[in-house]
């Protein structure tokens with residue numbers, strides 16, 4: 549088959565995201581707690597209970613989940629959910645609306661800075677350079693990494709933030725948007741990602757080839773190919789190119 553384009557999931561496909569999210573989650577919340585206490589003290593309005601004592605990290609997580617249930621269209625827009633949850637909690641902590649908005653915004657800036665401190669898998673940069681010479685590349689993420697903020701971003705002329713489109717994968721729209729912007733069609737494209745339900749299955753349903761990065765042995769329908777690691781991608785592509 550003749551491949552023209554390759555689309556990539558980001559988190560847990562091009563880097564391990566578990567540690568990044570844990571650090572980012574704790575880090576920005578602790579930053580907010582400390583910065584807020586300092587600001588209130590400087591105003592002469594110190595509180596008996598610190599923000600993170602009144603609302604532990606678990607309470608923040610629970611509030612985001614409740615908001616996602618209450619606003620199903622926004623369920624994939626994690627940046628919106630986070631910001632909105634912070635505004636609500638800060639309001640309940642006694643901040644005026646404008647101050648709650650301000651501190652939620654500052655905390656989100658901190659969140660996004662930490663969120664982008666990622667270490668791509670070794671060799672990814674060379675791999676994408678090589679592939680970029682032969683194929684059109686796009687990224688499609690449900691997460692809130694802005695790939696253009698990363699050095700890797702230069703490899704992706706098209707970057708789709710599916711959550712912010714309000715159509716997170718497995719919705720077909722982010723795949724179709726990527727392919728149309730790359731000027732190709734599903735039968736000429738391969739999607740690479742670590743989620744069976746959000747990457748491999750929806751790509752395959754559209755008629756794309758799918759490279760699924762996963763551990764579990766499961767029966768693979770035709771058109772879904774298992775990789776143990778993204779570094780195995782060139783071998784799969786070479787094999788696909790030989791198929792009729």
Ligand SMILES: [Mg+2]
Nearest residue numbers: 557559560742
């Ligand atoms: Mg992923």
